[in-house]
Amino acid sequence: MSNDTYDLEALQNGSLANLALTKFKLTPTPSLTVFPDEIFTFGPSLTYLDLSGTGLSSLPPNFTTSLPNLKILFLSNCAFTTFPDLSSHHTLEMVAFRHNSLTSIPENTLPPKLRWLILTDNRIPSLPSSISSCPNLEKCLLAGNNLSTLPLSLTQCQNLTLLRLSANNFSSLPKFLFTAFPKLAYLSFAGNPCSLSSRKAHKLPFGLLDIPYSSLAISRVLGRGASGIISQAEWKPSPDSDFTEDVAVKMFRGSLTSDGRPEDEMEAVLLAGSHESLIGVVGKVTGYSEGEREGVKGGIVMSLVPGGYEVLGLPPDLESCTRDRFTEGERGWEMGKAVEMLTGIAGAGAHLHGRRICHGDLYAHNVLASKGDGHGLLGDFGAASVYGEEEDGVERVEVAAFGRLVGDVLGLVEERGEGERERAMRRGLEELQRRCEDGDVEGRPDFDEVVEVLRGMLGWRGVMRIPEVPN
Incomplete structure (x- = not known):
């Protein structure tokens, strides 16, 4: 347990009561359904609160006044169905409600100083028009919802720099996305009908190979990410030859990241083709067993990046x-x-x-x-x-x-x-x-x-x- 992470027993037995904590993270406690008032004892000193992995579905009325200097709030993997009213909290800059069951964001509930909003993996059908009251909004993560349009008032968020719209229901993207935001630089929208229909018109580059999983001898993990694991492997192109080649293999797994879905990433990599400043893709992994590779969505074989990079x-x-x-x-x-x-x-x-x-x-x-x-x-x-x-x-x-x-x-x-x-x-x-x-x-x-x-x-x-x- 880190210095900033505590369990429910430590919170409730009074051992933290006299600490002027600035950061508090509760160990995941799915059985916790009522906000623990003991957190309010930290009062003005608390700037970071993480109650992710609990059964919370609401916040108490005195939440804002009791934690007046809170800047960062994590409530991911909880049970919220409606976004709570945080409009009177004038210090909150980051709010995370990833993987709840949100179906509604009522008007005038967002904190006015909001800079970073995480709503990934919910069931939100629309954003409130009052999002225009968040002029500092810079990073907005909305992948994995039921959005099919965006309010025109979003254009008032002139600091918006990163927007994630993947895995929603957009049949087309609002035209204002491409002209109205002077700082927008990072946009994703894979897994929407507009992107899926475009993808069908693309053809895979010539020369990509189907590479049997059995021809790859995995040796060591090179990196782990939200969408999968990259490993170094020895590839034997032909069972009748002694020739082998060192390659990198990425096996895609999981369901949804803040950027989008692993299967959409894999498809984009394969469609990208070859360029001297892209990591070369040799082919697509075939012949692996779902039982052996539980949760795997697919795999690709890439050139191994040489040393010095x-x-x-x-x-x-x-x-x-x-x-x-x-x-x-x-x-x-x-x-x-x-x-x-x-x-x-x-x-x-x-x-x-x-x-x-x-x-x-x-x-x-x-x-x-x-x-x-x-x-x-x-x-x-x-x-x-x-x-x-x-x-x-x-x-x-x-x-x-x-x-x-x-x-x-x-x-x-x-x-x-x-x-x-x-x-x-x-x-x-x-x-x-x-x-x-x-x-x-x-x-x-x-x-x-x-x-x-x-x-x-x-x-x-x-x-x-x-x-x-x-x-």
Whole structure:
């Protein structure tokens, strides 16, 4: 048990009564159906409360006045059917009701300072028009509900940066999603009728193999995520040959993540095809037994990323919300190599949108990069969506994500000691970032133009050629 996690007995026996706790997390207690008043003894000191995994279905009337400085509230995996009235709580910034049984969000119940809203995996048919009273809303997770439209008043949330709409009932996406939000950069909508119908029109790239599970000898786990497990394996393409190849295998499992469904991720990866800045997909795993691989939705075999590649950044935390974080070890990029890496990632973006696939999570923490080679690999398709002609505006939404990536990478390049060429490249990248994040969404470049600008900086065969940058 961590220092901030306590069981119900410790809460009720009075042993915590004299502690000025700022953070309280209760161990999952499904039998708890009434809010424990003992929590109110923490009063103004409490800023973080997690009562997930309980049987709670309501909050007491004095919740707001008794915990006046609460900033973060987790009530996931509980029994709420109606969103509680938090409108008078003026310090709440993050609220999570993942995997409840919510069917209603009454008007004027959202906290006005709300920045991060998690409503994944409920049965919500609509959002309240009063969501417009949350101008700070930056991150909104709505995957796995019954939404078929969004209120026009959502456009008042001008700080909205990340929106998850996967696994709902949208037959088409509201047009205002592609023009009305100057900061929107990360959008996912897979698993909706509009995306499923578009996916049927796509064909899998030529050359993907069906790879029997029996031909893979799994050796070690490389990573675990919400949608599955990635392992290193030795692949024997032919039972009659001694030749083997080291590969990576991802087995998709689970039902729903905050980004969407594992099966939609797998389909997007397979449809993406090959590009030098995407992790290569060899084929699809076949022949595994559901009994042996309980809960598995499918699997893919990928090229094994060579040594020397490291994750470019760390995912956002509760404080940074939609911004990646970076350590000193991730810094130290040389400007020319950084531009080469960014050119490759922009090329991957152009390739994906050429196949009408939106990555949805174009972040530094989803890029594996080699400083020495100036090369990056874009991975993690958990938020990827296949789209049709009606959703063409989604590309310029994702260009904003690339603009944010450019800004992050500039922060990783050592500015001290730069020569005139490097300074000119920095000015060029700053101008490109400004254009990619332009609040006039329709005025942004597409990925093809972004690639051309970056190639212009590098010049033919790597000879530096800096475009003029307007003052």
